[in-house]
Amino acid sequence: MIKIAGGVILILCAVLWGRERCAALRKRCEITAALGAFVRYTGERIGSFRDPLDVIFAAYSDKCLEECGFLPVLRESGALAAAKTLSASLTEKDARTFISFADRLGGGYEESQLALCTYTASSLEQSAAGQEQAMGEKLKLYRLLPVLAAASAVILLI
Amino acid sequence: MTQKKNYSEEYALSFLPVRIAECVRKAAALYHGTVGEIRLRTDCPVFITVGRKNIQCAAGCTPDEMLSVLRALCGNSLYCHSETIKEGYICTPAGLRAGVCGRAVTEGGKIISVTDITSVVIRIPHRFPGAADGLCRIIADRDFRGMIIYSPPGEGKTTALREICARLAAKPYSLRIAVIDTRFEICGALGGDLTIDALEGYPRAKGMETAVRTLSPQLIVCDEIGCAADAAAVEESFGAGVPCVISAHASSLEELCMRDYMKELINSGAFSCAVGLSPKDGAFVFDVTELGTSGIRETERIAP
Numbered sequence: 001m002i003k004i005a006g007g008v009i010l011i012l013c014a015v016l017w018g019r020e021r022c023a024a025l026r027k028r029c030e031i032t033a034a035l036g037a038f039v040r041y042t043g044e045r046i047g048s049f050r051d052p053l054d055v056i057f058a059a060y061s062d063k064c065l066e067e068c069g070f071l072p073v074l075r076e077s078g079a080l081a082a083a084k085t086l087s088a089s090l091t092e093k094d095a096r097t098f099i100s101f102a103d104r105l106g107g108g109y110e111e112s113q114l115a116l117c118t119y120t121a122s123s124l125e126q127s128a129a130g131q132e133q134a135m136g137e138k139l140k141l142y143r144l145l146p147v148l149a150a151a152s153a154v155i156l157l158i
Numbered sequence: 159m160t161q162k163k164n165y166s167e168e169y170a171l172s173f174l175p176v177r178i179a180e181c182v183r184k185a186a187a188l189y190h191g192t193v194g195e196i197r198l199r200t201d202c203p204v205f206i207t208v209g210r211k212n213i214q215c216a217a218g219c220t221p222d223e224m225l226s227v228l229r230a231l232c233g234n235s236l237y238c239h240s241e242t243i244k245e246g247y248i249c250t251p252a253g254l255r256a257g258v259c260g261r262a263v264t265e266g267g268k269i270i271s272v273t274d275i276t277s278v279v280i281r282i283p284h285r286f287p288g289a290a291d292g293l294c295r296i297i298a299d300r301d302f303r304g305m306i307i308y309s310p311p312g313e314g315k316t317t318a319l320r321e322i323c324a325r326l327a328a329k330p331y332s333l334r335i336a337v338i339d340t341r342f343e344i345c346g347a348l349g350g351d352l353t354i355d356a357l358e359g360y361p362r363a364k365g366m367e368t369a370v371r372t373l374s375p376q377l378i379v380c381d382e383i384g385c386a387a388d389a390a391a392v393e394e395s396f397g398a399g400v401p402c403v404i405s406a407h408a409s410s411l412e413e414l415c416m417r418d419y420m421k422e423l424i425n426s427g428a429f430s431c432a433v434g435l436s437p438k439d440g441a442f443v444f445d446v447t448e449l450g451t452s453g454i455r456e457t458e459r460i461a462p
Binding site for chain 2: 046050051052053054078105106107108109110113
């Protein structure tokens with residue numbers, strides 16, 4: 001009886017772990033896409049209205065970026081501090097790209113800022129699209145592999 | 159949203175790196191004076207101006223620190239200030255002005271951009287309530303036609319104009335004053351309850367034209383008239399029945415008249431008087447030269 005209960009718990013843990021990984025994967029993809037949209041919006045506001053960054057940051061709203069804490073830090077402490085809070089939630093390359101963007105944002109004239117926004121937005125959007133494409137396979141893997149591993153372990157143990 | 163205006167030295171120091179701000183505070187404390195300017199140059203010592211003295215501080219300014227000062231002055235949005243940087247200055251949203259210079263990129267003789275900024279001069283505006291009362295009495299006179307205030311740079315022309323506005327736009331005068339505040343220097347330090355229409359950021363000639371056409375002012379105040387188009391706009395305003403109080407760089411009336419457009423403007427009869435200004439112990443000394451329609455009459459000194 002104890003062995004069966006242990007086995008059930010092991011499989012349950014594997015299912016939960018797999019789900020958590022799937023959610024993290026989806027979240028990363030969502031955040032990357034949301035950041036791409038944010039950067040594009042910033043570029044548009046700079047190009048169209050030359051709004052200062054604090055005005056742009058105050059006007060921007062996005063559920064995903066609000067929930068992950070990016071926008072509150074952005075409004076409070078600026079782009080670089082906010083970018084650093086997200087480095088764990090992005091791929092290494094995206095994190096590097098975004099931190100470099102945040103560091104240079106506001107430090108140049110209009111043309112250079114627009115080029116910076118266009119480049120960063122394209123890079124993040126491409127990355128988000130790539131992640132989306134690869135996600136189907138990865139989700140299957142995260143759902144099945146832990147359960148199979150747990151089931152094998154249970155069979156071996158019982 | 160309107161940001162609260164703040165003109166204290168501490169506000170100006172808030173744009174500097176802590177290390178430099180501390181050195182400026184120490185140097186200012188040693189000289190017991192009001193800091194008028196803070197001068198930063200890349201890889202050079204920081205200077206402050208107290209009265210007419212230029213005092214060297216113990217700190218220098220590294221290129222990184224210069225960049226951080228620039229970014230702070232621009233609210234971390236340099237691109238918003240590209241137009242004024244081309245003109246040689248940055249204004250903070252709270253009204254502080256900093257002169258800047260670096261390497262100009264030109265095209266067809268016009269500056270299209272300024273890069274590698276190596277000098278920043280932060281000017282701290284001050285209030286001297288009542289310091290221009292002598293001039294206000296002249297302006298309030300029924301026969302007043304206009305006034306030109308001249309002095310070399312940094313002697314207090316803008317401060318005098320600010321005090322004139324503050325006094326004449328308040329009771330008992332309550333004149334309707336249109337202030338052409340091209341560089342955001344005059345109106346920022348004034349409080350509310352004044353009958354002032356501030357044309358902030360307007361080019362001088364355009365601002366005067368707009369004021370005359372749409373604001374029905376009793377007096378136009380404009381700082382630093384510096385070209386024939388500005389002088390023509392002053393003459394237009396005078397022709398439209400609105401007297402102007404303007405300022406210009408010059409150390410004497412003769413020097414002022416060396417510029418053709420200024421000579422023409424003075425000879426047009428647009429001014430009742432020309433005022434030479436010099437600061438003295440936190441107040442001003444005015445050398446008032448009466449100008450008739452047929453030329454200069456006599457000079458009187460108004461001292462505190």
